[in-house]
Amino acid sequence: MRAGYGFGKIKWAGLESGRTRTRPAPLPSLLDTSLPPKVALYMMPGHLKPDKTGEKELEKGPPFPPNVVDLWAEIVGEEDNQRSVGVAEPEMAVIYQRKKAEVMPQKDVPRRQSNSSTGSRKSIAPVTRVSWNRSLSTRGRTSIAATACVDHQPQQRKPGRKVKPPLPRGKNVQPPNYDKERVYFQEVDAFELLEESPSPKKPGTWAMGAQVDNAVIPHLSSVLQKWLISKKLNRKYAFPGKEYPEVYLRLSSIQQRSNPSLNDKQFTGMPIQETCEDIEIEVRKLSLTSRPSSLDGQGWNSFTALLTACGQSVPSTLTEMLLSYCDQGNITKIGEGTYGEAFKVKNNVCKIVPFGGDLLVNGEVQKKSEELLEEVVLSCTLNHLRGHEGEVSNACTTFIETVDLWVCQGYYDSALISAWEDWDSKHGSENDHPKDFPADQCYAVFVQEHGGRDLESFVLLNFDEARSLLVQVSLALAVAEAAYEFEHRDLHWGYNLKQGNILLSRNGSATLQFILEGKKLQVRNFGLLISIIDFTLSRINTGEDILFLDLSSDPALFEGPKGDKQADTYRKMRDVTDECWEGSFPKTNVLWLQYLVDILLLKKSYERTPKDERELRSLKKRLHSYGSAKEAASDPFFSDLLISG
Numbered sequence: 001m002r003a004g005y006g007f008g009k010i011k012w013a014g015l016e017s018g019r020t021r022t023r024p025a026p027l028p029s030l031l032d033t034s035l036p037p038k039v040a041l042y043m044m045p046g047h048l049k050p051d052k053t054g055e056k057e058l059e060k061g062p063p064f065p066p067n068v069v070d071l072w073a074e075i076v077g078e079e080d081n082q083r084s085v086g087v088a089e090p091e092m093a094v095i096y097q098r099k100k101a102e103v104m105p106q107k108d109v110p111r112r113q114s115n116s117s118t119g120s121r122k123s124i125a126p127v128t129r130v131s132w133n134r135s136l137s138t139r140g141r142t143s144i145a146a147t148a149c150v151d152h153q154p155q156q157r158k159p160g161r162k163v164k165p166p167l168p169r170g171k172n173v174q175p176p177n178y179d180k181e182r183v184y185f186q187e188v189d190a191f192e193l194l195e196e197s198p199s200p201k202k203p204g205t206w207a208m209g210a211q212v213d214n215a216v217i218p219h220l221s222s223v224l225q226k227w228l229i230s231k232k233l234n235r236k237y238a239f240p241g242k243e244y245p246e247v248y249l250r251l252s253s254i255q256q257r258s259n260p261s262l263n264d265k266q267f268t269g270m271p272i273q274e275t276c277e278d279i280e281i282e283v284r285k286l287s288l289t290s291r292p293s294s295l296d297g298q299g300w301n302s303f304t305a306l307l308t309a310c311g312q313s314v315p316s317t318l319t320e321m322l323l324s325y326c327d328q329g330n331i332t333k334i335g336e337g338t339y340g341e342a343f344k345v346k347n348n349v350c351k352i353v354p355f356g357g358d359l360l361v362n363g364e365v366q367k368k369s370e371e372l373l374e375e376v377v378l379s380c381t382l383n384h385l386r387g388h389e390g391e392v393s394n395a396c397t398t399f400i401e402t403v404d405l406w407v408c409q410g411y412y413d414s415a416l417i418s419a420w421e422d423w424d425s426k427h428g429s430e431n432d433h434p435k436d437f438p439a440d441q442c443y444a445v446f447v448q449e450h451g452g453r454d455l456e457s458f459v460l461l462n463f464d465e466a467r468s469l470l471v472q473v474s475l476a477l478a479v480a481e482a483a484y485e486f487e488h489r490d491l492h493w494g495y496n497l498k499q500g501n502i503l504l505s506r507n508g509s510a511t512l513q514f515i516l517e518g519k520k521l522q523v524r525n526f527g528l529l530i531s532i533i534d535f536t537l538s539r540i541n542t543g544e545d546i547l548f549l550d551l552s553s554d555p556a557l558f559e560g561p562k563g564d565k566q567a568d569t570y571r572k573m574r575d576v577t578d579e580c581w582e583g584s585f586p587k588t589n590v591l592w593l594q595y596l597v598d599i600l601l602l603k604k605s606y607e608r609t610p611k612d613e614r615e616l617r618s619l620k621k622r623l624h625s626y627g628s629a630k631e632a633a634s635d636p637f638f639s640d641l642l643i644s645g
């Protein structure tokens with residue numbers, strides 16, 4: 001998900017299904033017979049590419065941390081030094097305001113009809129996103145089923161690019177084998193002459209080309225399965241304080257698919273272990289190999305998989321979903337994005353994302369169920385970091401917790417509509433009025449903990465709170481890097497009202513625990529709690545798949561005003577990744593840390609001394625030489641905040 005200034009319009013690029021997925025390691029057994037020719041995993045050996053953004057450094061920073069040999073940094077550092085002469089530090093530009101939508105008078109807005117049968121699209125309102133950051137043409141993630149891709153042709157290098165992306169750590173990659181590939185394609189060609197079905201040789205196994213999007217399902221079901229198994233094995237650690245954790249129980253109701261007499265989303269009271277075994281069986285059934293051939297088509301698979309992930313056999317209504325949390329009076333809208341609306345529902349936040357329909361929503365094509373499925377997987381993967389699994393090597397609570405997931409269908413609920421209208425009258429929504437959704441509209445609902453207010457609207461009291469923010473974000477990124485090669489790639493502070501991806505709240509606690517590569521760290525947090533949201537641009541290696549967004553298909557993302565820190569950060573990410581967005585480049589996390597330091601220096605006011613500002617400036621300079629959030633987290637700036645456990 002993305003937020004307002006966080007570039008609301010990113011089209012899913014490349015392949016049909018949106019998100020991009022690569023699989024970390026090849027499955028040799030599939031290589032010979034099931035290569036999907038339209039997909040390719042470009043896993044190429046290489047080094048972490050250094051930051052070549054050329055931001056000017058006025059003084060020489062401290063030495064590179066011990067144990068870190070970064071030849072690239074040395075080479076490029078020289079280039080940077082030369083380049084920096086005469087290059088002025090860009091000024092902070094005025095942050096561009098979101099443009100208030102030019103909403104047609106309601107009477108002129110055609111009532112939307114569901115039109116799935118005709119396949120044509122209708123817009124409920126004129127396209128409203130006009131600023132550079134809201135008019136992106138690409139969206140979401142592109143699916144690259146990478147299981148069988150290692151033998152494919154290597155990635156075309158862009159002219160002038162120097163480095164290939166690094167491999168996910170610890171993964172073995174075989175060199176390209178063009179003989180196999182040739183034989184394979186010959187077989188495929190021959191086969192296609194005989195039969196229209198794209199599945200060669202082995203019916204029921206992975207198909208190729210046209211069915212590439214189906215290939216996402218086995219991976220995802222595998223991820224979900226893993227998640228569910230871990231829940232089963234560590235139930236007592238899951239959702240501490242809750243006897244029957246929401247997500248857990250919802251997922252447990254998957255077993256109701258085989259017993260339609262039971263209501264969906266209702267805990268049956270059966271022993272948890274038994275329930276989870278049923279879940280595993282159900283999730284395994286999502287594998288293409290077990291998919292009945294009569295039920296062809298990616299829509300069936302991904303929609304069913306999404307339902308399964310949400311513990312449902314059929315969609316609920318939004319009203320049913322809301323009633324399971326509160327009475328309908330207790331709902332307020334708290335934010336909006338291009339694809340979704342965020343409502344506070346009692347103590348939780350429900351992010352409601354319409355999907356799968358033909359109508360344009362907020363001027364955009366709706367997300368597909370497979371895109372939502374991947375967002376579900378991403379959220380569930382990050383949930384793991386909350387340490388529910390007992391002995392873990394990496395844990396933190398900084399990434400927003402997803403407490404429940406729903407698939408809903410039908411008209412927008414009236415309580416949501418009035419909450420939407422309240423917010424609109426106060427803030428001016430850029431989104432289409434939800435009352436125009438048709439009766440068959442589907443929605444994915446992410447129920448999350450409430451993370452607080454975004455950095456833009458939150459009032460920081462003093463330098464300690466500023467430090468607390470930085471240490472929490474740095475360590476959280478370091479933990480997620482270590483666990484999942486995670487890069488957030490969009491940690492902007494907010495724009496206009498409540499649109500940032502860093503949320504803050506206070507809980508009065510003095511310390512917070514992180515576990516980084518097995519080491520317990522108590523962090524002085526001065527009562528401040530940070531939550532990171534919106535993983536739309538994020539890159540993650542779940543262990544089964546690499547999920548990422550191919551930003552290169554969206555040039556507009558990099559066309560923001562020169563000197564604007566957020567826009568500059570996207571461009572720096574592009575330089576660092578060399579536009580190989582599937583690769584692991586933890587430096588992107590460091591770029592966002594530098595961005596945050598700028599925000600704390602230039603945009604936020606709080607009690608601070610000139611010495612504090614000097615410390616921030618010198619931190620920013622040192623960040624320049626770090627290649628990952630892990631390195632950044634060991635900066636001396638944080639030392640008196642870290643207490644080893």
Ligand SMILES: Nc1ncnc2c1ncn2[C@@H]1O[C@H](COP(=O)(O)OP(=O)(O)OP(=O)(O)O)[C@@H](O)[C@H]1O
Pocket residue numbers: 001002003004006007008009334335336337338339340341342349351400448449450451452453454497498499500501503533534536
């Ligand atoms: N868990 C949460 N707690 C508190 N506020 C939230 C939460 N989730 C979202 N919000 C608020 O709602 C806004 C929109 O959320 P988010 O960015 O996730 O939506 P989105 O649909 O993904 O947007 P887009 O797709 O345009 O990025 C956020 O900027 C934030 O202000």
